[in-house]
Structures are given as structure tokens and as C-alpha cells.
Amino acid sequence: MHAIKAIKNNNIFYNRKRVFLTGHTGFKGAWLTAILHELRTHSMGYALETDKESLFKKMDGDSMIQSVIGDVRNFEKLKKELCAFKPEIVIHLAAQAIVKDCFDNPQYAYETNVMGTVNLFEAVRSCDSVKSILIVTTDKVYENKGDGAVYVETDPLGGIDPYSSSKACMELISDTYKKSYLQSDGRMIGVSTVRASNVIGGGDHIQSRLIPSILNSFAEGKEVELRNPHQTRPWQSVLDALNGYLSIARLMYENPETYSSQWNIGPAKEGIQSVLDVVTKMQGYYKNNSGYTIGETFKVVESQTLGLDISKSLDRLDWAPVLSLDKILFDLVDFFKRQQAKEPERDICHGQVSDFFKF
Ligand SMILES: NC(=O)c1ccc[n+]([C@@H]2O[C@H](COP(=O)([O-])OP(=O)(O)OC[C@H]3O[C@@H](n4cnc5c(N)ncnc54)[C@H](O)[C@@H]3O)[C@@H](O)[C@H]2O)c1
Numbered sequence: 001m002h003a004i005k006a007i008k009n010n011n012i013f014y015n016r017k018r019v020f021l022t023g024h025t026g027f028k029g030a031w032l033t034a035i036l037h038e039l040r041t042h043s044m045g046y047a048l049e050t051d052k053e054s055l056f057k058k059m060d061g062d063s064m065i066q067s068v069i070g071d072v073r074n075f076e077k078l079k080k081e082l083c084a085f086k087p088e089i090v091i092h093l094a095a096q097a098i099v100k101d102c103f104d105n106p107q108y109a110y111e112t113n114v115m116g117t118v119n120l121f122e123a124v125r126s127c128d129s130v131k132s133i134l135i136v137t138t139d140k141v142y143e144n145k146g147d148g149a150v151y152v153e154t155d156p157l158g159g160i161d162p163y164s165s166s167k168a169c170m171e172l173i174s175d176t177y178k179k180s181y182l183q184s185d186g187r188m189i190g191v192s193t194v195r196a197s198n199v200i201g202g203g204d205h206i207q208s209r210l211i212p213s214i215l216n217s218f219a220e221g222k223e224v225e226l227r228n229p230h231q232t233r234p235w236q237s238v239l240d241a242l243n244g245y246l247s248i249a250r251l252m253y254e255n256p257e258t259y260s261s262q263w264n265i266g267p268a269k270e271g272i273q274s275v276l277d278v279v280t281k282m283q284g285y286y287k288n289n290s291g292y293t294i295g296e297t298f299k300v301v302e303s304q305t306l307g308l309d310i311s312k313s314l315d316r317l318d319w320a321p322v323l324s325l326d327k328i329l330f331d332l333v334d335f336f337k338r339q340q341a342k343e344p345e346r347d348i349c350h351g352q353v354s355d356f357f358k359f
Contacts, residue, residue, distance in 0.1 A: 004322075006243055006244075006247040006318045006320070007243060007357055009247070009318060010039065010243060010246045010247060011357055013250045013253075014246065014250070015041070016041070016042060017089060018041075018043075018044075018086060018088045019036055019041050019042070019043045019044075019089045020043075020044050020046065020087035020090045020091070021036070021043055021044070021045045021065070021090075021093065022045070022072060022090075022091070022092045022093055022120065023047045023095065024045025024046070024047050024056065024061065024067065025045065025047040025048065025049070025050035025054065025056045025061070025067075026050070026054075026093060026094075027203070027204050028093055028136075028199065028242065029056065029093050030055040030056040030059060030061055030203065030349075031055070031203075031239065031242055031349070032242050032245075033045060033064050034059060034061075034064060034349045035242055035243075035353055036064075036065065037064035038350070038354055039357065042066075043065045043066065044065065044067075044081070044085045044087065045065045045066070045067045045068065046068045046072070046078065046081055046082070047069070047070070047094050048070075048071060048094075049069050053205045054205055055203035055345060055349070058203070058345040059344075059345040059346040060346050066085070068081050072115075072117075072119055072120060073111055073112060073115060073119065075119040075122065075123070079119075079122065079126060079127075082120075082123045082127055083123065083126060086127070086129040087127075087129060087130060088129055088130065088132070088253065089130070089131065089132045089133075089253060090124060090134070091133075091134045092117065092120055092134065092135045094112070094116060095112060095116070095136075095166075095167075096112045096166075098163075098208060099140075099163045100208060102163035103161055109162045109163060109166050110162065110166050113163075113167060113169070114166055114169045114170065114173070117135060118173055120133075121173065121174075121181075121182075124182070125181050125182070131190060131253045132249050132250075132252040133182070133192075134192050134193075134245055134248055134249045134252070135170055135174045135191075135192070135193045137168075137170050137193050138163075138164070138167045139195050139196060139197045139234075139266065140159065140161075140163065140164040141157050141158075141164060141167045141168040141171055142155050142157065142158060142195075143156045144158060144160055144164075148307065149307070150309045151264070151309060152309045152311070152312070153261070153263065153264055153312055157171055170193065171193050174191055174192075174193045177191065178191035178260060183256070183257075188257065190252025190253055190256035190259060190260050191252070191256075192248050192249075192263060194262075194263045194265055195263065195308070196236065196241050196244070196266065197234040197236050197265075197266040198236065199237065199238040199241045200235055200236065200328060200332060201237060201239065201332055201335075201352075202334075202336060202339075202349075203335060203349065210275070211332065214282060215332075218282075218286045218290075219336075219340065221290060222290060223291050223293045224283075224290070224292040224293075225292070225293055225295035226276070226279065226292050226294060226295055227294070227295050229275050229276040229279070229292060229294070230275070231274065231275055232274050233272070233275065234266045234267050234271055234307060235267055235272070235273060235328065236265075236267040236321065237321070237322075237323045237328040237331075239352070240267070240321040240322055240323055241265050243319065244263075244265040244313065244317070244319045247317050247318060247319040248263055248319075251317060251318070259316075259317075263317070264308050264309060264310050264313055265310065266308035266310045266321075267310075267321050268320070270324065271321070271325050272307060278325075281325075282329050282332075282333055285329060285330050285333040285334070286336075286337070322356070335348050335352070
């Protein structure tokens with residue numbers, strides 16, 4: 001019942017709210033742009049330019065959000081745009097989000113993820129309209145115990161690769177800004193971090209990610225190359241995760257003292273399955289039977305989260321994941337097949353978003 005409640009509440013709440021979103025041109029950002037458009041929100045996005053193959057470009061995201069191309073490392077520009085827009089809610093997605101890219105260029109990763117977050121908080125500090133700010137980190141912020149642990153929000157932070165540790169730094173920065181500035185001296189702004197596991201959905205075009213690389217192999221009729229077919233992972237729908245983000249931002253807006261916290265957002269238990277099970281299901285939906293081979297192992301040492309405990313979010317938010325893994329995989333294969341049939345991405349996205357948010 002929770003699940004439907006969050007959808008209903010978000011549907012009502014976001015109508016005409018002013019939302020400032022960083023990273024709107026990325027994968028999650030494009031889906032969130034489509035959702036905010038569906039919920040009739042006044043939104044501004046702030047991010048780097050993206051290429052023409054991205055979902056944001058393909059779905060004509062510029063027509064759904066006031067899009068500003070800017071770097072979060074450019075404090076003056078970020079502050080000017082945010083203050084001029086006067087948002088009520090800020091959602092921070094912008095990041096160097098590819099583990100390998102961060103490993104190859106840690107300085108840029110820290111500048112963007114760490115100082116970009118500081119810059120955003122500084123901009124928010126000088127803007128009276130903001131009531132709620134949500135910082136998106138990752139389930140990789142937890143100290144990796146290497147034993148398949150299922151992490152809860154009170155577990156220690158860590159990070160053995162630059163992506164993970166830069167995201168763990170974002171957690172500390174958020175807590176500091178909350179305690180020192182945004183919830184002190186008479187101010188009471190909602191501040192939370194959200195730690196989500198990997199999300200999947202249609203339209204992801206980054207070939208270094210697993211799902212796009214699998215779909216690409218299907219399209220080319222090649223065997224799927226898998227590094228760790230028997231590894232178990234939490235598979236989460238991008239729509240469920242973003243609905244969770246919107247729920248936290250809404251609840252903080254309404255009651256900042258109660259809901260400012262750290263939140264794990266992930267799938268229900270049935271969403272934790274092996275890579276091979278997922279590929280097999282996708283092959284069934286695509287009608288592909290070319291099998292798989294074992295690919296080269298990833299050289300970057302990265303935190304592996306095999307499980308995320310979402311009990312706190314289920315208990316305290318009005319949110320819960322709605323979509324089954326079968327439905328998630330069916331929808332993303334369907335998205336891909338319709339793209340191949342040259343159906344406009346805007347229509348495919350709109351169909352999946354309005355289907356999810358109808359109540
Ligand atoms: N995709 C996932 O499965 C997943 C899982 C957990 C957490 N996250 C987090 O969610 C957020 C969004 O992830 P995504 O998958 O959409 O990533 P993405 O790489 O697709 O998009 C990243 C976005 O950040 C923007 N960006 C990067 N550097 C910037 C800079 N210097 N200045 C301004 N904008 C900049 C890009 O332009 C883009 O809009 C990230 O913070 C990521 O760490 C993602």
C-alpha cells in the first residue's frame with residue numbers, strides 16, 4: 001500500500017512546485033526530467049552538455065525543463081542560476097558517476113563530486129527560497145566489508161576507489177552543512193542523503209554499463225560478454241528509485257526535522273538476483289538465444305554492494321518499490337525494441353512514466 005501512497009502524494013505535491021535539479025542531462029536526470037514534467041513541476045536543470053545519443057537529447061528534454069548548461073565547479077554561475085530561479089526543492093544528481101572514469105581521473109572526480117557539492121550547499125545557503133535539499137550518493141559509500149554484507153544506514157562509511165570515497169565525502173559534507181548552517185541560527189531546511197543501488201531502465205546509452213552492453217549484443221546478434229555471471233546484485237527500477245527521491249524531498253519539505261536523514265533506496269528482496277538470471281530473462285523478452293561468454297575482469301578495484309537493507313525507508317517513508325524485476329526487465333527490453341523500430345524516445349518515456357504515476 002505504501003508504494004501507491006507515495007505515488008499519489010508525489011502526484012499531488014509536485015504540481016507547480018519549483019525544483020532545481022543538477023545532473024538533468026544524465027541517465028537518472030533524463031528520467032527525472034520526464035517525471036517532473038509529467039507531475040507539472042516548474043523545474044530548472046543545471047548540468048554539463050550531453051551528446052546526441054543520450055536519453056535527454058533523444059527525448060527532447062530541453063522542451064520539458066529549463067535547461068542550463070553549467071559546471072558545478074563554477075560556483076559563481078551555479079549560485080547565480082539557483083538564486084535567480086528561487087527553487088523550493090533542490091535535488092543533486094550531478095556527479096562523475098562512472099567508477100572507471102573516477103579511477104582514471106581522481107582529481108576531476110573529487111573536484112566535481114566533493115567541491116561541486118560544497119558549491120551547491122554554499123549556493124543554497126544564500127538562497128532563502130529553498131526548503132528541502134536532497135543529495136544523491138550511492139550504496140558504495142559504505143565501508144566495504146568484502147563479505148557480501150547487507151548495509152544499513154548506520155554502518156560505517158568508507159570507499160576503496162575514488163568514486164566511492166568521493167561519494168562518502170558528500171555524506172559528511174551534507175551532515176556538516178545541515179548541522180552548521182541549514183538547521184541552525186533559526187533556519188530549518190530539510191537535508192538528506194540518499195544511497196541507492198544501481199538503477200536500470202530504458203534509454204541508457206553508456207556502453208560501459210552492463211544493461212546497455214547486453215542490449216547492444218542482442219542487437220548485433222552476438223554472445224553477451226559477462227564478467228561475473230553468478231554475482232548477485234540488487235536490481236532496481238529507475239522509476240522506483242526516483243519516486244523514492246521525490247518522496248524524501250517532499251517529506252523533508254513538509255517536516256524537515258523528522259525526515260532529514262540518510263536513506264537507503266533499493267529493490268525489494270526479489271530484486272536481488274544473479275547477473276545470469278537477469279540476462280536469461282532479458283534474452284527471453286528479446287527472443288535472443290545467443291548465449292554468453294566470460295569477459296575480461298574489470299581492473300578497477302571497486303566496492304561491491306551485494307545487498308542493501310531498505311527497512312528504514314520502508315518503515316519511515318510512505319515509499320516502497322512497486323515494480324517487479326520481471327516488469328522492469330520487460331519494460332527496458334520493450335523500450336529498446338521500440339527505439340530500434342524508430343519510435344520517438346519521448347513517447348516511450350512518456351508512456352512508461354504516466355503508467356507508473358497514474359493512480
Ligand atoms: N546510475 C546508477 O545506477 C546510480 C546508482 C547509484 C547512485 N547514482 C548516482 O546518481 C547520480 C546520477 O547518476 P547517473 O547514472 O544519471 O549518471 P550520469 O553519468 O548518467 O549523469 C551524470 C550527470 O552529472 C552531470 N555532471 C557531471 N559532471 C558535472 C560537472 N562537473 N558539472 C555539472 N554537471 C556535471 C552530467 O552532465 C550528467 O548530467 C550520480 O550522483 C550517481 O553517482 C547512480
